[in-house]
Amino acid sequence: MSESYAFIGLGHLGGNLAASLIRNGFAVTVFDRDSAAVERLVALGATAADSAADAAARAGNAITCLPSPKVSEAVLAGPGGLLEGLPKGGTWIEMSTNGRDEIVRLAALASGVETLECPVTGGVHLAAAGKITALVGGDAALYERHRAAIEAMCARSFLMGPIGSAAVIKVITNMLAFIHLVAAGEALMLAKQGGLDLAQSYHAIVASSGNSFVHETESQLVLNGSYDIGFTMDLALKDLGFALGMGKDFGVPLELASRVNAIFEQGKAAYGGSAWSTRIVKLLEDAVGTDLRAPGFPARLEI
Known part of the structure; x- marks a missing residue:
């Protein structure tokens, strides 16, 4: 697998998505405030990081699955956030559910980083089985670059258009x-x-x-x-x-x-x-x- 990923947000949904990446052979570095959630993923083969920035710096790309745009913004651009660790040209894949205006604004904040929005639909039980559906917004070439990872987590994916379309x-x-x-x-x-x-x-x-x-x-x-x-x-x-x-x-x-x-x-x-x-x-x-x-x-x- 040519791409490695940091995964931040290991709740009911994110933990299952990250586990699917690991099962499919991707190198995954994880961070979450819930240490038990981190330990569960480390037991599957993930590497633990000390912060979102640390995870992003190690992996070069980052995936987030978080409960609100406010939390997403803090993880992206706050102290110890992804933008402190992601290299120029790295990719941020946002799998949280956001409004259209929120994800457009957050993507603009991610200066120097390429953004894909990739919320999922179908329920936690389908995520656990790798059978959930991804709704993708962003550049088509960027989608193809990360399509293997998206399809490792999701049975189907639909590129809906530019950033904001998936929201x-x-x-x-x-x-x-x-x-x-x-x-x-x-x-x-x-x-x-x-x-x-x-x-x-x-x-x-x-x-x-x-x-x-x-x-x-x-x-x-x-x-x-x-x-x-x-x-x-x-x-x-x-x-x-x-x-x-x-x-x-x-x-x-x-x-x-x-x-x-x-x-x-x-x-x-x-x-x-x-x-x-x-x-x-x-x-x-x-x-x-x-x-x-x-x-x-x-x-x-x-x-």
Whole structure:
């Protein structure tokens, strides 16, 4: 493998992406404030660094997967950040979810460094199996240079256009996912209150014109009662905020997204921002006074 990578941000998603790089033979240097996360990757073959700058200097290229544009900016340009370590002509691959304006601004900050935005979609369980999808924005030649690494982490990748393009499509896919999640909860509650067997109802919807990826996956966690999707209410609200901002900027009224955003605000108030986003369905369970449980569904999604 001709390219080496620093990887900063080893949470639920980033840790799995970095592990896929290692499994596929790439030299990976890692840094994270969570020492246990670093140790897990070192056990797989990564090298630990003392800072983001140290990791970037050792590898020559850097990948980040972080919770917000504010954190991304701090890791990129703050003290001990990537720009202190990346060599001129090195590449920063940003796999965090950002708004279009945020990633354009951050790319401009990365003076002397080439930038690819590469948010992913599909869920933590697909990242763990190397089967998640990458949405890429940036120069086509730069994408080809790092395509082997992207495809080591992701089963499919789509070059959407210049920097900012991937942010738009990623926010769109997440907006759809949250709308589908709320809709799936309402559908299952109608089935429950209509006297139907919930497990049979789940499978019937999967085989119907009303199916969605979110129903196939997250409805299982609702029916189990774990809600454990590895993605929080705070992150959902961040992404919905990006979507509503784009709607305003582009002149598109987003009535469904606005309503779903309000529902997630209720969910955060009820259960906390660190609650799993799938727990949003519990608002409906609490309102009706019954839960949505059925045997035979997993506590976590697996491939």
